[in-house]
Amino acid sequence: MRQTLLIPSLVLLIVGSICFYISTPHRQGANALSFCEAGQIHTLDPDKMTWMQDIRVATGLWEGLAQLNPKTLQPVPAVAKSWKISPDGLTYTFNLRHNARWSNGQSVTTADFVFAWKRILQPSTAGGYVTMLFHIAGAKAYFNSLAAGRHAGFGSVGIQAPTPYKLVVTLTHPCAYFLSLMTFPPFFPLNPAAMARFRSNGQSPAHYNPRWTRPPYLVTDGPYYLAAWKFHQYLELRPNKYYWDRQAVKCPALYVRNFPDSQSAFLAYQSGAVNVLSFVPTLFAPALLRQQRQHLRNDVHYRQVFGSYYYNINSRHKPLNNPLIRRALDMAIDKQAIVKHILRLPDRTLEVLVPPESIPGYVSPRGLAMNIPAARKLLIKAGYPGGRGLPVFKFLTNSGAAINIRIAQAVAEMWRHNLGVRVSIHQEESKIFNQDVVQGNYDIARAGWYGDYMDPTTWLDLYRTGNPNNLTGFSNPRLNALLREASRQTHVTQRFALLHQAEKLLVTRWMPSIPLFQYSDGLMYNPQRIGGISTNVRMITLFKYIHKIRPPVSQAAEANR
Amino acid sequence: MKKFIFSRILQSVVVVWIVYTVTFWLLMATPGDPFIGKKQPPPAVLAALRREYHLNQGDFHAYLAYGWQVLAHGDFGPTISYANWTVLDVIRNSLPVSVALGAMALLIALWLGVAAGVLGAVYRGRWPDVALAVGTLLGISLPTFVIGSGLLMLFAVETSLLPSGGWGSIQQLILPAFTLSVLFLAYLARLSRASTLDVISSDFVRTARAKGLSPMKVIAGHVLPNASIPVLAFLGPATASVLTGSFIVEKIFAIPGLGEVFVNACLDKDIPLVLGIVLVYTVLLVLMNLLVDIACAFADPRIRL
Numbered sequence A: 001m002r003q004t005l006l007i008p009s010l011v012l013l014i015v016g017s018i019c020f021y022i023s024t025p026h027r028q029g030a031n032a033l034s035f036c037e038a039g040q041i042h043t044l045d046p047d048k049m050t051w052m053q054d055i056r057v058a059t060g061l062w063e064g065l066a067q068l069n070p071k072t073l074q075p076v077p078a079v080a081k082s083w084k085i086s087p088d089g090l091t092y093t094f095n096l097r098h099n100a101r102w103s104n105g106q107s108v109t110t111a112d113f114v115f116a117w118k119r120i121l122q123p124s125t126a127g128g129y130v131t132m133l134f135h136i137a138g139a140k141a142y143f144n145s146l147a148a149g150r151h152a153g154f155g156s157v158g159i160q161a162p163t164p165y166k167l168v169v170t171l172t173h174p175c176a177y178f179l180s181l182m183t184f185p186p187f188f189p190l191n192p193a194a195m196a197r198f199r200s201n202g203q204s205p206a207h208y209n210p211r212w213t214r215p216p217y218l219v220t221d222g223p224y225y226l227a228a229w230k231f232h233q234y235l236e237l238r239p240n241k242y243y244w245d246r247q248a249v250k251c252p253a254l255y256v257r258n259f260p261d262s263q264s265a266f267l268a269y270q271s272g273a274v275n276v277l278s279f280v281p282t283l284f285a286p287a288l289l290r291q292q293r294q295h296l297r298n299d300v301h302y303r304q305v306f307g308s309y310y311y312n313i314n315s316r317h318k319p320l321n322n323p324l325i326r327r328a329l330d331m332a333i334d335k336q337a338i339v340k341h342i343l344r345l346p347d348r349t350l351e352v353l354v355p356p357e358s359i360p361g362y363v364s365p366r367g368l369a370m371n372i373p374a375a376r377k378l379l380i381k382a383g384y385p386g387g388r389g390l391p392v393f394k395f396l397t398n399s400g401a402a403i404n405i406r407i408a409q410a411v412a413e414m415w416r417h418n419l420g421v422r423v424s425i426h427q428e429e430s431k432i433f434n435q436d437v438v439q440g441n442y443d444i445a446r447a448g449w450y451g452d453y454m455d456p457t458t459w460l461d462l463y464r465t466g467n468p469n470n471l472t473g474f475s476n477p478r479l480n481a482l483l484r485e486a487s488r489q490t491h492v493t494q495r496f497a498l499l500h501q502a503e504k505l506l507v508t509r510w511m512p513s514i515p516l517f518q519y520s521d522g523l524m525y526n527p528q529r530i531g532g533i534s535t536n537v538r539m540i541t542l543f544k545y546i547h548k549i550r551p552p553v554s555q556a557a558e559a560n561r
Numbered sequence B: 001m002k003k004f005i006f007s008r009i010l011q012s013v014v015v016v017w018i019v020y021t022v023t024f025w026l027l028m029a030t031p032g033d034p035f036i037g038k039k040q041p042p043p044a045v046l047a048a049l050r051r052e053y054h055l056n057q058g059d060f061h062a063y064l065a066y067g068w069q070v071l072a073h074g075d076f077g078p079t080i081s082y083a084n085w086t087v088l089d090v091i092r093n094s095l096p097v098s099v100a101l102g103a104m105a106l107l108i109a110l111w112l113g114v115a116a117g118v119l120g121a122v123y124r125g126r127w128p129d130v131a132l133a134v135g136t137l138l139g140i141s142l143p144t145f146v147i148g149s150g151l152l153m154l155f156a157v158e159t160s161l162l163p164s165g166g167w168g169s170i171q172q173l174i175l176p177a178f179t180l181s182v183l184f185l186a187y188l189a190r191l192s193r194a195s196t197l198d199v200i201s202s203d204f205v206r207t208a209r210a211k212g213l214s215p216m217k218v219i220a221g222h223v224l225p226n227a228s229i230p231v232l233a234f235l236g237p238a239t240a241s242v243l244t245g246s247f248i249v250e251k252i253f254a255i256p257g258l259g260e261v262f263v264n265a266c267l268d269k270d271i272p273l274v275l276g277i278v279l280v281y282t283v284l285l286v287l288m289n290l291l292v293d294i295a296c297a298f299a300d301p302r303i304r305l
Helices: A008-024 A052-061 A111-120 A128-133 A139-145 A192-196 A263-270 A285-294 A324-329 A334-341 A372-382 A402-419 A430-440 A457-465 A477-488 A492-510 A551-558 B002-029 B043-052 B059-073 B087-122 B127-141 B144-158 B170-200 B203-210 B214-227 B228-244 B247-252 B256-268 B271-299
Strands: A033-037 A066-068 A074-077 A080-085 A091-096 A159-163 A166-170 A224-230 A232-240 A254-257 A300-313 A393-398 A422-426 A445-449 A515-522
Touching: A008 B087, A033 A052, A033 A263, A052 A224, A052 A232, A052 A254, A074 A080, A080 A192, A080 B002, A111 A128, A111 A159, A111 A166, A111 A192, A139 B043, A159 A422, A263 A285, A285 A300, A324 A372, A334 A515, A372 A402, A372 B127, A393 A402, A393 A430, A402 A422, A402 A445, A422 A430, A430 A445, A430 B203, A445 A515, A457 A492, A457 B087, A477 A492, B002 B059, B002 B271, B043 B203, B059 B271, B087 B127, B087 B170, B087 B214, B087 B228, B087 B247, B087 B256, B087 B271, B127 B170, B144 B170, B144 B247, B170 B214, B170 B228, B170 B247, B214 B228, B247 B256, B256 B271
Parallel strands: A033 A254, A393 A422, A393 A445
Antiparallel strands: A066 A074, A080 A091, A091 A166, A159 A166, A224 A232, A232 A254, A300 A445, A300 A515
């Protein structure tokens, strides 16, 4: 009877200790760097990636034909040591370097690229960014034939590998940003030998057991290899000793972590458990920026990025299919007040779709400024003076960030006060919100977009007829023609002029979306302790160059010793 | 006896099947599409995803397909939100975290709770007893997020004595384990106070005192063993609720346990993952009850009747 308390206590202690032991991460070394992502890693299959944090890790593990220079965002040689573009802009010839190697020591050859590109073009791979490969001649037809259940030969796709180190890619039309795409995960090579054992029998050729992406099976060709991946805790990246540019990789171990919410991530950063935060916590951002301005801290690296916050207007139904009403709605919003009083951040208001001054050489058109009398006149012209006769619009916003609902309330009030237009605000969980938006169950819906590549079409294509990402239902033959013409144009200036014209029409006449402001985003790290990070408009941080800087004080102390 | 065990096992199987069925149809009834995100892939890609997750041929087909997959392979296959991990992988990695946290919380609750309860009973009506009554009232009525946030402010933010969260060291375990234990600690203290009072007034305790044993020996040797029997009976249901109830604590202290994964899976409408976690908890609870029933039946023949 004496054991009544002792036995359960012992059982609890033993079970608890075993579980604690097996679930805890091992210690990271002093030189290891801990990088905190804003969200959980969803997949390490480069063909299936769509999330920012997945893509960032992928660029540390893999390397494509080219990589982005983190300062200029221009593509520079990577696995390909050089390339040649034919004068008509349709044929790209890549010469692969002979010393590019996989983390298992094998050479990276053109066969690895062909294998990977063929894999993502299988509909059963379910590649989220497969449409990026549709620039390649025959790729779209190949994908569509397979999707329709017809047999299709890969020979018709414009990808040829005459030698193991020469890759020739033919495009359907000139694509000004095709080299930038080579830095993006859907274009990364895959190691067929390492994946072979995970191929499922009897399934489609694209079907692999997802375990192939986990250590120790994952073989990559980038600066790092994946040494460990503890679910929901961290990924451990260690330098790939076979990497051709091994001496550029200075970080001996990189831990990629994430926390359930930004507050706990920030606390971990403050306590030193995390060295770099890949975001500035929204809740604390105004205070942190104030401290930075007062020179109380120097670790907030905050800037305007290639992303925007806007409202989509459903152009499918009456009366919002009338561009006059859409323009009136835009001109009645005091965007400056939203940025100043609700966001309280140095964000820039937007009158255009593509964030201005982001793309070298592209000049943004002038959009519509706030003008309440003109907006009222537009409503009268549309046949709804003072908003009379208009239905109550369904205004959809997603929960998650509290700021969304506050902006929606402010805008709703501006519309009611300035135009007499009434809306009913619906706040929905993101899964339901996304479904409603895709199915067109809304009149006005919140939207945000980050550009995938440095070209105006990453925004303008959202309004092209037939694009799955065209959520407004907007369709205009003139816009389609302009975009088509621009895609055929090889001359950069003339191409940008066509796109400028398209954007001008979108933001001054058709107004399928109301732009509100350009996103700002940032990183948090101490520049005296962490090196190799350059902030850029796309917030691309290359793990390749990131490292800890040894404090000079400790070096002196060591010398004394 | 064999017949009894057989019928109890059969009942358990039926319970698990009912839970699976109800969970599945509830999930199907919730709005939202797990595959529609911010950026839209071509329709063929969406179709391939639906096929991969058995969601292309109607709900009833999915219901049978998932059921069959569990029976045949013991797994629900890959999750939707973390495509490189199967449901079993996720549970294998996250459950130990929640179990370790729960076990430590129960251990704290058991020892502190019983000690406080006995103290209250021994000093009945005096200040330790009053303090106990106030303390347990607070422990039972204050929600976990208030206690957790308070402790976090006090020990992590203001004084930096303990880490604010995360998982990996004993220091990181102290605050969340204590937060999670408070409710059980309060219950156990009340329970052991009441049972100690019962035992203290019984004949054998009076005899022990009359023999001249010191008060300490009487408590440790005679009162405590007998007073802790109801406490042990409470541990069974407490184990279940400490495992399922750790979500808020996991959230406050950024602990990578199963609770957080489960809530995110519900929000993302990750059908295989939700089904998997619900079934694992169900099987655990049913198995515990089954073992307890069988053990009781062995001990007490009347139960078998």
